[in-house]
Amino acid sequence: VGKSTVDEEVLDELEEILITADVGVDTTLKVIKRIEERVARDKYLNTSELDVILREEIAGLLEENRSVDQETAFTLPEDKKPYVIMVVGVNGVGKTTTIGKLAHQFKAAGKSVVLGAADTFRAAAVDQLILWAERVDVPVISHGMHADPASVAFDTVKKAVDMHADVVIVDTAGRLHTKVNLMNELSKIKRVMQKFIPDAPHDVMLVLDGSTGQNAFVQAKEFTKATEITSLAITKLDGTAKGGVVIGISDQFKIPVKYIGVGEKVSDLQVFNRKAFVEALFQKK
Amino acid sequence: MFDNLSYKLDRAFKTLKGTGKITEINVASTVKEIRRALIDADVNYKVAKEVTDTIKQEALGRDVLIAVSPGQLLVKITQEELTKLMGGKKEDINLQGDPAVVLISGLQGSGKTTFSGKLAGQLKKQGRQVLLVACDIYRPAAIDQLKVLGEQIGVEVYAEPENKNALEIASRAIAHAKKTGKKTVIVDTAGRLAVDEQMMQEIEALKKALNPSETLFVVDSMTGQDAVNTAKTFDERLDFDGVVLTKLDGDTRGGAAISIRHVVNKPIKFISTGEKMENIDAFHPDRMAQRILGM
Numbered sequence A: 001v002g003k004s005t006v007d008e009e010v011l012d013e014l015e016e017i018l019i020t021a022d023v024g025v026d027t028t029l030k031v032i033k034r035i036e037e038r039v040a041r042d043k044y045l046n047t048s049e050l051d052v053i054l055r056e057e058i059a060g061l062l063e064e065n066r067s068v069d070q071e072t073a074f075t076l077p078e079d080k081k082p083y084v085i086m087v088v089g090v091n092g093v094g095k096t097t098t099i100g101k102l103a104h105q106f107k108a109a110g111k112s113v114v115l116g117a118a119d120t121f122r123a124a125a126v127d128q129l130i131l132w133a134e135r136v137d138v139p140v141i142s143h144g145m146h147a148d149p150a151s152v153a154f155d156t157v158k159k160a161v162d163m164h165a166d167v168v169i170v171d172t173a174g175r176l177h178t179k180v181n182l183m184n185e186l187s188k189i190k191r192v193m194q195k196f197i198p199d200a201p202h203d204v205m206l207v208l209d210g211s212t213g214q215n216a217f218v219q220a221k222e223f224t225k226a227t228e229i230t231s232l233a234i235t236k237l238d239g240t241a242k243g244g245v246v247i248g249i250s251d252q253f254k255i256p257v258k259y260i261g262v263g264e265k266v267s268d269l270q271v272f273n274r275k276a277f278v279e280a281l282f283q284k285k
Numbered sequence B: 001m002f003d004n005l006s007y008k009l010d011r012a013f014k015t016l017k018g019t020g021k022i023t024e025i026n027v028a029s030t031v032k033e034i035r036r037a038l039i040d041a042d043v044n045y046k047v048a049k050e051v052t053d054t055i056k057q058e059a060l061g062r063d064v065l066i067a068v069s070p071g072q073l074l075v076k077i078t079q080e081e082l083t084k085l086m087g088g089k090k091e092d093i094n095l096q097g098d099p100a101v102v103l104i105s106g107l108q109g110s111g112k113t114t115f116s117g118k119l120a121g122q123l124k125k126q127g128r129q130v131l132l133v134a135c136d137i138y139r140p141a142a143i144d145q146l147k148v149l150g151e152q153i154g155v156e157v158y159a160e161p162e163n164k165n166a167l168e169i170a171s172r173a174i175a176h177a178k179k180t181g182k183k184t185v186i187v188d189t190a191g192r193l194a195v196d197e198q199m200m201q202e203i204e205a206l207k208k209a210l211n212p213s214e215t216l217f218v219v220d221s222m223t224g225q226d227a228v229n230t231a232k233t234f235d236e237r238l239d240f241d242g243v244v245l246t247k248l249d250g251d252t253r254g255g256a257a258i259s260i261r262h263v264v265n266k267p268i269k270f271i272s273t274g275e276k277m278e279n280i281d282a283f284h285p286d287r288m289a290q291r292i293l294g295m
C-alpha cells in the first residue's frame, strides 16, 4: 500500500489482496466495511495507520489457541490422561502427516504417545501411519486394512490406558463432507471411544489444506455438525497459498487454529500465531 | 446458487427498469454480481474481472436490457462464455509412442496416485497393455499405495523401493515396458510445491528424459485462488498437455478450472469423481460451467 491517504484505490487494492488470499467475499467486505468506518471517523487516517488497523481487524477475527507459545503448546491437562485427539478432514489435506509431526512434538515435550490407524480404507494408509510411527518412534495400534475403524479407535484408546500413555492420536480416512455414511462413521468412531473414556475425544482436529478455497467453509460446517470440531490445523502453508479462508471460518465457528503445516518433514509443524499469519497474508512470495 | 444468482440479477434489473435508468453503467453494476458469484466459486480475482468484462460486452451486444428476463439471459450468456473459455469441446489424451509415456504431476495430495491407477484401469479396459511406475520416492508408503491400486485393477507396478533416483527408476521402467510388451507407461510422481526448486528440477528432468506423449497436471478441484500460481509455474517448467480435475464428487464449485484454463490455456482432459478406480470421467466444459454457476 504505497499511498499516503486511504481512498477508493487503496481499498480496492486491499480487496484484491484479501480475495487472492482466499479470505472470501463476505469476510473481505466485512473487513473493508470496518476500515471504511474507521476512515470516516478518523478523517486523517494515513496508510501506515491503515496497515496497523487492518492487521488488528483481521487478527480480531481469528480465534487463537490459548496456549500460544511453543513452550506450553504441548503440555496437557493433568486430569485428562490419556488426552485423546481425533483427526478428521477431507481427502489428501495432510491428516496423517500432521499426526506424524504432532507425535514428534508431543514426544519431544516428554509425553508418551500412541497412534491409532483408523484409516483402514485408503490404499496403504495403515502402512503410511506405521512408517510415521517408526520415524518418530512411537507405538501404533492397527488392525490392518479394511478393519472396522471404530473398533481400531476403541482398541487404541483401551491400549493407551493400559500403557499409561499421555496422548492418543487417532487417524481417520479422508472423506468428503457430502458423504453421509462416511460422516456418520465419524460420529460412530467418536461414540465408541466415549464408551471407554466418557469425555473423549478431548480434541477433534479438523485439518484444512491451506490451498483450499471457499469449500473449506462448508467443510468446517459439516465436520462440525458431525463431530463438533474443537481445533483446526492448516497445512501446506510452505507454498504460495495463504490459507485466508480460515479467517472467516474461525470467526464464524469460533474454532481456534492450533497448528500450521509448513512442509513434509517431521519438524515442519508450527504452533499457530495469528500475528505471523496475518503478516504473511500481506507478504508477496 | 443459480436461482440465487439469476434472482439477484432479475431483481437488480427490475429496480433499474423501475427507475427508467437502464444504461451501460447499470449493466456494469449487475455484472458485478456475476463477478462475485465467480469469486465465491473460487475463480481467481483477476481472471473473474477479465471474464466479466467479456460477459459485459457480450451482454450489451445482445440487448440484455430489453429482454423479458434480463437476469436469466445474463446468466445464460455467462454460462456460454464460461463453457467457451474452458475449451468448448472435449479433448483426448495423446498416447502415441512405443511405449507411450504419461507423466503425472501436481501438488501434494491432489490425487495423482489415485488418478494414475484410474487411468491405467481405464486404458486396460480399452485393451492396452499398461505399466504403472512408482516414482514417488519420498512420501511414506507411496509405493505400497500404488501397488495396492495396481493389484485392484490388475496392472503391473514397476518400483525400486531402495532406489532414491526417480530418473533412474523411470528409465529402467521404460526398458522393462519395452521388454514385456507394454504399450503405455504411466509414471506417478511425488507431490511438489511450485516453489520447491529442487523438486521442480526433478520433474523437469523426468520430462526431458522420458519425452512423454502426455504430461498431465493433476489439481484438486477445491483449490482456491492459488491455482493460477501453481498452474503457471508447472506449465512454465513442464509445458504440460492437459489438466486432471479431482475430487469433483464433493460440492466444490471448482472455479479453479476457469482460472487454470485462462492462465495456461491447456485443456482439462479428465475428471476424478471418487476414490474408487472406476471414478474417472471425461471433462465436459458445459457441465463444469453450470456447476461453477451452481446450476
Ligand SMILES: Nc1nc2c(ncn2[C@@H]2O[C@H](COP(=O)(O)OP(=O)(O)OP(=O)(O)O)[C@@H](O)[C@H]2O)c(=O)[nH]1
Pocket (backbone or CB within 6 Å): A089, A090, A091, A092, A093, A094, A095, A096, A097, A098, A119, A122, A125, A172, A173, A174, A175, A235, A236, A237, A238, A239, A260, A261, A262, A263, A264, A268, B108, B109, B139, B191, B193
Ligand atoms: N508441502 C507440504 N506438504 C504437506 C504438508 N502436510 C502434508 N503434506 C503432504 O500432503 C500429502 C498428503 O498428506 P497426507 O498426510 O497423506 O494427507 P491425508 O489427509 O492423511 O490424506 P488421506 O488420508 O488420503 O485423506 C503428502 O504428500 C504429504 O507429504 C505440508 O504442510 N506442506
Ligand SMILES: Nc1nc2c(ncn2[C@@H]2O[C@H](COP(=O)(O)OP(=O)(O)OP(=O)(O)O)[C@@H](O)[C@H]2O)c(=O)[nH]1
Pocket (backbone or CB within 6 Å): A091, A092, A122, A174, A176, B106, B107, B108, B109, B110, B111, B112, B113, B114, B115, B136, B139, B142, B189, B190, B191, B192, B246, B247, B248, B249, B250, B272, B273, B274, B275, B279
Ligand atoms: N473423494 C475423492 N477422493 C479422491 C479423489 N481422487 C483422490 N482422492 C483421495 O484423495 C487423497 C489423496 O489422493 P492421492 O492419490 O494419494 O494423492 P497424491 O496426489 O498422489 O498425493 P501425494 O502423492 O501425497 O502428493 C486420497 O485419500 C484419495 O483416496 C476423488 O476424485 N474424489
Ligand SMILES: [K+]
Pocket (backbone or CB within 6 Å): A092, A093, A209, B108, B109, B110, B220
Ligand atoms: K489438496
Ligand SMILES: [Mg+2]
Pocket (backbone or CB within 6 Å): A095, A096, A097, A119, A125, A171, A172, A173, A174
Ligand atoms: Mg491419511
Ligand SMILES: [Mg+2]
Pocket (backbone or CB within 6 Å): B112, B113, B114, B136, B142, B188, B189, B190, B191
Ligand atoms: Mg501420490
